[in-house]
Amino acid sequence: MKHTSRYPFSISLLHWLLTVALFGNLIIGWMLDDNEDLLTLHKSIGIVILFLVSVRVANRLRMRRRLPPSTNRPGTPAYLAEKAVHHLLYVLMLAIPLLGWLKTNAAGHVASCFGLFSLPTLVSKSRDLSHWLGELHALTAYGLAALVGLHVLGALAHRVLKSENILPRILPLPRRVEQKMPTSDRG
Ligand code: HEM
Numbered sequence: 234m235k236h237t238s239r240y241p242f243s244i245s246l247l248h249w250l251l252t253v254a255l256f257g258n259l260i261i262g263w264m265l266d267d268n269e270d271l272l273t274l275h276k277s278i279g280i281v282i283l284f285l286v287s288v289r290v291a292n293r294l295r296m297r298r299r300l301p302p303s304t305n306r307p308g309t310p311a312y313l314a315e316k317a318v319h320h321l322l323y324v325l326m327l328a329i330p331l332l333g334w335l336k337t338n339a340a341g342h343v344a345s346c347f348g349l350f351s352l353p354t355l356v357s358k359s360r361d362l363s364h365w366l367g368e369l370h371a372l373t374a375y376g377l378a379a380l381v382g383l384h385v386l387g388a389l390a391h392r393v394l395k396s397e398n399i400l401p402r403i404l405p406l407p408r409r410v411e412q413k414m415p416t417s418d419r420g
């Protein structure tokens with residue numbers, strides 16, 4: 234089975250930290266059901282996620298010249314699909330907490346993070362806007378879950394169709410283990 238070169242440690246670490254945080258907050262969001270304590274927790278975790286996603290995007294830009302090349306050949310449908318899905322995942326990761334923040338403001342509340350600080354109020358109270366932002370927040374959150382399903386299917390397709398194990402590329406393993414792995418001719 235072929236192995237390829239690896240993503241930098243910071244990229245892998247943030248990938249898995251945010252995978253856990255996003256799914257955790259998705260499940261909390263799904264369970265909200267008018268529970269005020271759970272909503273306060275959901276908003277606080279969401280604000281931490283917004284911060285972590287901003288760090289992730291900045292770090293991705295900083296590391297852009299140190300990334301392993303795609304395992305798909307540039308210009309092929311698989312390559313274009315991979316790039317489209319990754320870009321959309323970044324857009325959704327940013328849009329979901331931003332929409333949650335705006336929805337909270339439109340409902341007439343401030344978005345507070347564990348009572349430690351509050352985000353600035355960006356829109357004034359509006360019943361209609363609050364409704365639509367809430368709908369968009371839910372749609373993008375469930376859309377993210379569906380897109381992650383596609384993303385995982387893509388990784389599985391590499392394994393099944395091309396006998397390529399791409400998972401180690403994104404695992405935050407120590408460098409010692411990384412060096413034992415053969416690198417591909419494209420890595
Ligand atoms: C970043 C990760 C986040 C995820 C994955 C997420 C996900 C969700 C989900 C799945 C729901 C339930 C939607 C439904 O079924 O109607 C929800 C509701 C909600 N979320 Fe988030 N959320 C996130 C961040 C935030 C943030 C940062 C805020 C505000 C600061 C927020 C505020 C809300 C509010 C107010 C609701 C209730 C919406 C309503 O009553 O229509 N969320 N969220």
Ligand code: HEM
Nearest residue numbers: 251252255293303319322323381384385388399400402403
């Ligand atoms: C909330 C969940 C997830 C999000 C938002 C997400 C997002 C991303 C993004 C944006 C990248 C591209 C990294 C870059 O070039 O900047 C990536 C890479 C990757 N992800 Fe995820 N991911 C999630 C969950 C998962 C899961 C559950 C798996 C398990 C199979 C996975 C496997 C991978 C792999 C193998 C790569 C490297 C792809 C390559 O070879 O280039 N991801 N992920």
